[in-house]
Amino acid sequence: MKDKLVKLATLGFLVITVFAKAQNPIVQTKFTADPAPLVYKDTVFLYTTHDEYNAGPGMGKFLMKDWLLYTSTDMVNWTDRGIVASLKSFKWGRQDNGAWAHQCIERNGKFYLYCTIQGSGIGVLVADSPYGPFKDPIGKKLVGGDDIWSTIDPSVFIDDDGQAYLYWGNPNLWYVKLNKDMISYSGEIVKVPSIGKMKNQTTADPYHYQEGPWAYKRNGHYYMSYASTCCPEGIGYAMSDSPTGPWEYKGYVMRPNSKSSGNHPGIIDYKGNSYVFGFNYRLNFMLTDLHHERRSVCVEEFKYNPDGTIPELPWWSEKGVSQLGSINPFKRVEAETINWSEGVSTVKDSLTNRIYVGNIGNNDFIKIRGVDFGNGVKKFLAHVKTIEDQGSIEIRIDDKEGSLLGTLNVQHAVNNDHWITIACNLKQTKGKHDLYLVFKGSKENLFNFDWWQLKTK
Numbered sequence: 373m374k375d376k377l378v379k380l381a382t383l384g385f386l387v388i389t390v391f392a393k394a395q396n397p398i399v400q401t402k403f404t405a406d407p408a409p410l411v412y413k414d415t416v417f418l419y420t421t422h423d424e425y426n427a428g429p430g431m432g433k434f435l436m437k438d439w440l441l442y443t444s445t446d447m448v449n450w451t452d453r454g455i456v457a458s459l460k461s462f463k464w465g466r467q468d469n470g471a472w473a474h475q476c477i478e479r480n481g482k483f484y485l486y487c488t489i490q491g492s493g494i495g496v497l498v499a500d501s502p503y504g505p506f507k508d509p510i511g512k513k514l515v516g517g518d519d520i521w522s523t524i525d526p527s528v529f530i531d532d533d534g535q536a537y538l539y540w541g542n543p544n545l546w547y548v549k550l551n552k553d554m555i556s557y558s559g560e561i562v563k564v565p566s567i568g569k570m571k572n573q574t575t576a577d578p579y580h581y582q583e584g585p586w587a588y589k590r591n592g593h594y595y596m597s598y599a600s601t602c603c604p605e606g607i608g609y610a611m612s613d614s615p616t617g618p619w620e621y622k623g624y625v626m627r628p629n630s631k632s633s634g635n636h637p638g639i640i641d642y643k644g645n646s647y648v649f650g651f652n653y654r655l656n657f658m659l660t661d662l663h664h665e666r667r668s669v670c671v672e673e674f675k676y677n678p679d680g681t682i683p684e685l686p687w688w689s690e691k692g693v694s695q696l697g698s699i700n701p702f703k704r705v706e707a708e709t710i711n712w713s714e715g716v717s718t719v720k721d722s723l724t725n726r727i728y729v730g731n732i733g734n735n736d737f738i739k740i741r742g743v744d745f746g747n748g749v750k751k752f753l754a755h756v757k758t759i760e761d762q763g764s765i766e767i768r769i770d771d772k773e774g775s776l777l778g779t780l781n782v783q784h785a786v787n788n789d790h791w792i793t794i795a796c797n798l799k800q801t802k803g804k805h806d807l808y809l810v811f812k813g814s815k816e817n818l819f820n821f822d823w824w825q826l827k828t829k
Contacts, residue, residue: 395692395711395741397654397668398450399442401718403427405667406473406525406584407638407649410502416642417502418442418649419456419476419485420669428664431603431633435665436471439487441503447642447671448695448741452708452718454727456504457485457497464512465489473525473584473636476502477554479536484554486526486538492516494526494540496555509555515540515548525636528554529587529615537615542583545596547616564617580621581608584636587615593680597625597637597648604628605635607650609682624684625674626650631657634667643696646674652688698744698804701826707754711741711806719820729821732763736811737772743807751827753795756782757820763813765821767798769805777801782819791822798826 397404403423410417420440427435438458442450459467470490477484485497485506493516497506515538516523522542528550530536536550538557545564548557566580584599594615600608606628610619625637631653638649649671656666670688677683699705707729708718715736720727729738752767765780778798811818 395448396670396672396688396690397652398448398671398692399452399669400655400713401452401710401716402440403655403666404440404442404669405634405651406636407651407669407671408473408475409638409640409647409649410476410478411640411642412478412502414445416444416447416640417476418444418450418638418669419474421471421473422455423664423666425666427666429660429662431663431665433665434472434490435469436490437469438471439474439485446696446698446742447645447647447693449699449709449711451706452710452727453503454720454725457487457506459489461497461506461508462487462489462492462495463508465492465495475527475586477528477530478502479530479554482554484528486514486528488524488526488540489513490524491521493523494538498555514538514555514557515561525584527585527587529589531589531615535615537587539585539587539596541585543581543602545581545585545598562616564619581610586637586639588639589615590641590676591680595639595682597639597682599635599637600624601628603633604630605633607635607637607648609637611680622681625682626672626685626687629687632667633663645696646676647671647693648674648685650688654688654690695742698742699740699807701743701745701749701807701824702828704823704825705740706823707738707821709740710738712739713737716811726822728757730817732811732818732821733816734811734813734818738809739772740807740809742804744804745801745826746828748800748802748828749798749826750800750829751795752778752780752798753793753825753827754780754782755791755793755822755824757791757822758782759817759819760813760815763811763815763818766808766810766812767796768808768810769801770808771806772808772810774808775799775801791820795827 404420406421408419424435438455441453441456444450472488472490474487483499493513499506527539539547548561582602586597594612597609599605607625651667655668673693717731719730767777768774780796
């Protein structure tokens with residue numbers, strides 16, 4: 373990997389060349405961590421923290437200022453939805469750094485985003501949509517006492533009886549019962565006894581709770597997954613018959629790995645499959661041998677054992693998970709819907725809130741997995757804004773060097789401030805293929821790319 377080309381884009385965006393056949397980590401255009409997946413209707417909403425490119429070097433030197441959102445309906449192609457909240461969302465908290473782990477949950481049509489402002493406490497934001505905008509309804513921390521440095525990593529769970537619970541903490545686990553408004557609580561804050569114990573043990577198991585709780589219920593079992601041991605951290609879990617415990621330690625979901633000092637689980641069921649999210653440092657170590665707190669979110673599929681326990685999984689694979697369904701290219705597809713990319717960045721226009729693919733150079737590409745060409749296509753459309761004199765998009769299938777279906781020439785526009793839609797003819801192609809959009813040109817920054825679409829006539 374060390375001999376692969378690494379490019380650093382302007383404005384601090386991550387631009388890295390890696391292997392096109394991989395799928396983990398699932399985002400390559402930014403450093404992401406602390407995955408918090410939410411299944412809402414037919415979509416997975418994946419909220420992540422964001423490690424800045426200039427974080428570190430050294431363990432613990434986190435530089436984090438905002439929270440991001442990605443969505444998917446097939447678990448392999450993820451659409452960048454941009455920043456959903458930042459430290460500026462919490463006027464009462466520190467503003468320079470500390471946008472740590474979080475979780476979003478839906479209740480009665482409202483979406484509640486619980487966020488760590490490291491060193492200031494845990495706050496809550498509310499929105500009418502999972503996309504935001506999220507606003508602070510209380511103007512102060514929700515929880516956070518004298519020991520504010522341990523008030524991190526919120527996880528929220530709503531039981532079948534409607535009672536909601538907020539969990540958090542490092543190196544201890546705490547919880548409190550939330551009121552129905554989800555922005556206040558009643559009763560005492562409770563410290564949970566060690567959940568790093570096997571049944572009938574009198575001493576804590578060495579693979580104990582550390583931080584990053586993820587609470588949920590499935591088939592009558594209550595689960596508490598978490599980052600276990602330190603350091604490096606693996607993912608452990610415990611089970612209970614109650615949301616308040618006692619918790620019985622069950623083992624690893626994933627053992628620690630020396631290449632990853634931390635971890636943070638997020639576990640969901642989606643379309644009949646079960647998934648665990650976490651992170652590694654693969655993108656960081658493709659740039660340098662030094663440890664920076666620049667992480668990259670990954671996902672693996674698993675199947676529960678008949679008794680409800682979770683099997684131990686190997687470390688994050690590069691292969692990732694299987695696709696659920698396919699991409700319909702006859703509807704507009706956002707350029708920032710990506711299975712894998714090399715060299716490009718995703719950018720948000722602060723004036724229009726448009727998210728697009730930028731920092732495009734020669735031989736950079738985007739891969740979209742499992743595109744269904746149906747009974748055939750004739751045209752490829754793209755919405756672009758030119759920067760340099762010329763460039764092009766090669767439309768290929770199944771590989772970066774795969775069959776060339778056509779070439780879209782992106783000519784210099786009369787007014788570079790305007791987005792334009794242009795088209796090219798394609799060779800007749802049917803069926804399901806991985807689509808590669810390969811960018812060509814002699815300049816360093818060719819054009820910006822907003823969306824694409826296929827046409828049958």
